[in-house]
Amino acid sequence: FRLHCHLLWKGGSWLLVFVGFVAGIYFSGARGLGTSPAASCPKVCIVGGGPAGFYTAQHLVKVRYVDIYERLPVPFGLVRFGVAPDHPEVKNVMNTFTQTAQHARCSFHGNVSVGKDVTVQELQEAYHAVVLSYGAEGNRTLGVPGEDLAGVHSAKDFVGWYNGLPTNRDLRPDLRCETAVILGQGNVALDVARILLSPVDILKNTDITQPALDTLAESSVRRVLIVGRRGPLQLACTIKELREMVNLPGTRPEMEASDFECIAKMLKVLPRPRKRLTELLLKVAVETPEETELERRNSAKRAWGFRFFRSPVEILPSDDLTRAAGIRLAVNRLEGEGEDVWAVTTGEVEDVECGLVISSIGYKSLPIDPAVPFDPRKHIIPNTMGRVQKCAGLYCSGWVKRGPTGVIATTMNDSFDTARTLLHDMDEGTLDISTVKPGSAGVTTILEKRGVKPVLFSDWEKIDSEESKRGEARGKPREKLLDVGEMLKVAWT
Template structure:
């Protein structure tokens, strides 16, 4: 049933918006669309409530109309929340509290969740565009960036994305079975994900068993022989990409001690005064862990530690070295770099020196990348994003994007929240200005459901997900954990439809 705008004197159908991807970007986009459209106000240059975006007046008769938008979220897995479920470290439960907000959005009267639907396979983007006034692509970055060096296909070499998926219960990574029989592991990359992986490899099992880490990963880590983790980066201490929270967790990790090369920190202390406060605090903590003489209590802790970790700077992978049978990783050859330039323009340049490190486990944490979802959607293969302007997909009316597929795999969850809100504001502004046509009747989920039924696809509703959630929580309680995640999609569907 249409609504009427007295400014335009034309009927407006209830806009139906489809969001592809049930992770943080998708839920934040949905949250803003239903929250702002709840206001149902006319905006003029004289009235713009805080948080609804900047006005772009088009003359004295310009206005925005925020009708009650109907939002449907489509997710390829039977379970929602994406990287909050499968990417956040098990020992960071506070970060997962955002699931409570996402649940409120999913339970909103004008929002529906449709899991177990593979857009691009079960239904095309063009078919979604026929069913909805607007389609927002928020499916994240499922691909791995490769190192591009010889030996990266050897056994014992993993992407951080897959390793994280293994201990967090991502169904497609449940068969990973990483070999943890070596003493030294090398992680390539120095961002927060790299530190998460290092922490998982070195954390006492007594800590991990109280988290929602999967049982098969917990069992493997309990038997792990890894005692030393090197976290390698191509640039220097002033360019390390992790945040102070993750670094502090490494410094304070029970049963471990830092092992770093003092020579890699020459001249760093003299730069502290010129650094911005966040970088200064991070560098001070790094210096304290690396070169300062520890106090008596800290020294005693380090002497008792049976496991060690450390950053290695100015190193770039050249080759993963094979074992004698040429099957497994036995080490890694690193190019030694030097830095050229200043500030943001600093770059790593090879010196010609190389260094070999003996290790049996190599984990590449050099980034994620988005992948094309459908031939009908423009895609920049070089940047691995959907080309867009403020969330509007270029040269494709009614198509939008948010999150990592919009801007690349950078930032934290709060970054994704702001980015997704921006896309939602863009979409609402397009409705208000009439550049997004919402005057026609669209079938929305009813039309898509009919297509899926013909193709034998049975979506999972949010109430179905709550059955899975309840069963996982029950299984976790028997082990003293917050939950025990199901690893098999078939089992998820069986519980959801019970």
């Protein structure tokens, strides 16, 4: 820069000297010569490389530098490991996330476990703001006798198994039974039911893992009951998911007509989305089907059905007391009105013979670091509009902010809200950005001392390429790597 000014002066132009000086100040950063814009710009890091993390980053990279830290070597979280393999259209959002990760102001750092490899406090020392977006990795338990028997699984683990989540690769569910019971009636429950009953010829063209496909090909499951503690008007799935079950090839619905008494009379007062869902449910459950549909149902070899007004009391064991052989359900009635009704047991129970029980009663977030407040009852980080309470510079988005509810679009809006809150705090001066922070350079030094090597997005692209190549050989979109060690080997080769 000084040489540049000297040459301009030798050329005899004071104006050019002045212009060169101003340009030098601008391109050196507002905090002095020798400091790059990246070094002086406020820095933000996001913990969690799933939808909440990427949507938050997508909004922030327009004006700020953002680093994303993810525990696994691969990005995209529940889009990769939670979305059903026969829903490829939902996974297209990964294209948008890839654009964000490749943005000049964004960096992805996989294979970094925050709370273990680096603390939240250390991240706060390296960044002006830290956003916790690590989702909900925990399972809600049933709290009934027998849930630790073989043959009882959480939906989270079962979904992780067929979607290739490394921690669930060894689940090996035993599908040699005829009847499976799923507890819960949300979209995840219907995903599980659909995967259990789908023809293998459909699944083999998806990115379902090969071990899961092989197990499902040998499955003896022919009947799936989807159990909920309340009634048809409280069914938690979307109409899209219900329609997919109705149209699933080779299956027929089996419902209890008594569960739908008086439901038709209430249609006119229901909100439109609930009305459409209930109308479809009534059509499937109680109306006489047309001839072609009747023929289809009569030829079906597999069945599914909702069981309403039922709550689990106990998982019944086999004769040798080692695995599930059935489930005891309490029969409920409803009290209250509208959306606020709740289930009350009647004292009656019924037993259902089954060899597989899958609990789909919800996920829960877990504490990430002792320094971060956590509500053990709601399983969220206490926050106000994404600002973590009593922790300046700490924010949250996604399920850890509001709980595990909603669809991907809900997470998008929620994450954008947190990003706007953070930018507002920077603009208003309530978030201190006056000091220079090292950002990823400081964290990299810490990780090197602890023997942790991050997986960059370019490393992930090697994994992505290898999975696509393996999938192509099998006629699939991809064949996921299931072992973290193998992922790292491919990433760093």
